[in-house]
Amino acid sequence: MSDITLNIDGKEVKAKEGMTLLEAAKTAGITIPTLCYHEKLEPFGGCRLCIVEVEVKGWTKLVVSCVYPVEKNIIVRTRSEKVDRIRKMILQLLLAHAPDAFDLQDLAKEYGADKDRFEKEPSFCVHCGLCVRYCDEVKKKNAIGFVDRGIRKEINFIPEIAAKECWDCKECFPLCPTEALQAAFVLVEALAFPEAAEG
Ligand code: SF4
Ligand code: FES
Numbered sequence: 001m002s003d004i005t006l007n008i009d010g011k012e013v014k015a016k017e018g019m020t021l022l023e024a025a026k027t028a029g030i031t032i033p034t035l036c037y038h039e040k041l042e043p044f045g046g047c048r049l050c051i052v053e054v055e056v057k058g059w060t061k062l063v064v065s066c067v068y069p070v071e072k073n074i075i076v077r078t079r080s081e082k083v084d085r086i087r088k089m090i091l092q093l094l095l096a097h098a099p100d101a102f103d104l105q106d107l108a109k110e111y112g113a114d115k116d117r118f119e120k121e122p123s124f125c126v127h128c129g130l131c132v133r134y135c136d137e138v139k140k141k142n143a144i145g146f147v148d149r150g151i152r153k154e155i156n157f158i159p160e161i162a163a164k165e166c167w168d169c170k171e172c173f174p175l176c177p178t179e180a181l182q183a184a185f186v187l188v189e190a191l192a193f194p195e196a197a198e199g
Contacts, residue, residue: 008076021065021076022050032065032078033087033107035094035177036128041137043067046129049090049107053077062086084111092117094126098178101126125155125180131172141165144172144184155184159192167193 003014008025015024020043025032035047045067052065055075062082077083091113094104099115099122108115127146132155135144143161147154157166166185173181 004070004072006070006072006074006076009078015070017070019070021052021054021063021068021070024070025052025065025076025078030078033110034066035103035126036130037066038130038134038175041130041133044129044133046127047090047094049087051083051086053080053083087111088113096121097123098126098180101178103177123152123154123180124178124183125153126178127153128177130175130177131155131181134172134175139165139169139171141169144181155180157184157188157192159188162188163192 002017004017004019005012005014006024007013008021008028008030011028011030013024013028015027022032022034022037032050032052034050036044037050043066045064048064050065051062053060053076054063054068055077056071065076065078087107088111091104091108091111092115095101095108095113095115096118098104099120104126105115107113129146132144132146136142141161142158143165144155144157147156166188170185173185176182
């Protein structure tokens, strides 16, 4: 794999072909906020929090850095007026669902996002998909899935699988940026293995 040189936030960065902008920024010590990204998982590009501005031959565009591959000689800005404005809006929408999520609150401070900007719809799950994808891609158990209820998509543990696999795993717990996963687990614990829930 050959080296690709690009410019990120005014810094010359060398990256390997096939890397994403997010990975290249990381190697250069530049932090881009993420929600649905995890280094062990396939790129997902769901939350859009990691958008950055890319300039190619004088033209700028917004791209999702966790899925966008490095290209030679492009100029990347991880912060700009436009990028910050969009991140602020995304955070405000996420906070309407999960107003108490610590990670979101920290970012909200940084981007000046108002958690009361949109009417609260506390579903707690922000649909980052980390739990579902981790259980599928890393653990290969598929004990959690999304249940489609129209616009109210929800995560659910599959009781039959959870009863066998989850009680001594729980590796997905620390990945959840909200309380949603733990709440869903309490429910399946009570349904699928009540002895453990009581103990
Ligand atoms: S339960 Fe948590 S980890 Fe799973 S999709 Fe929802 S917010 Fe993401
Ligand atoms: S971290 Fe890139 S879209 Fe979520």
